[in-house]
Amino acid sequence: MGIADVFEALTAGDRPYKKAMTLSQALRVLGRMKLDGHIDPDLFDVFIGEGVYLDYAKRFLDPKQIDEVDLAAIPGYTRPP
Numbered sequence: 001m002g003i004a005d006v007f008e009a010l011t012a013g014d015r016p017y018k019k020a021m022t023l024s025q026a027l028r029v030l031g032r033m034k035l036d037g038h039i040d041p042d043l044f045d046v047f048i049g050e051g052v053y054l055d056y057a058k059r060f061l062d063p064k065q066i067d068e069v070d071l072a073a074i075p076g077y078t079r080p081p
Contacts, residue, residue, distance in 0.1 A: 003039050003047050004056075006030060011061055022067040023057055031075035045078050 010029055013020035021029070027048065034044045047053060048071065057066050071077055 003030065003043055006033065006039070007047075007053060007056070011057070011065060013062055013065075020062070020065055022065050023053060023061075024067050024069050024073070027053060027069060027074050027077075031077055035076040041076070041078075044076070048074060048077050049079055 007026055007030060009015075010021045010026040011023070030039065030044060030047075033039045034041050054066075054069075071079070
């Protein structure tokens with residue numbers, strides 16, 4: 001639940017105090033949070049590996065936010081076996 005909450009907050013376009021991030025930006029922030037021990041590392045890897053972030057993006061984000069995501073560039077991401 002925490003990963004989804006942070007992801008939504010980072011990508012939300014309705015916050016008057018900040019600009020909505022692109023997918024690649026938000027995933028890099030979450031990756032750093034994983035490395036710093038702020039989110040569950042295994043659930044983060046599932047969130048990325050199963051494409052949950054992309055399913056959400058296609059359904060709820062502005063198409064301009066859906067940029068190319070290089071999985072190798074996400075800090076701390078480990079592809080599940």
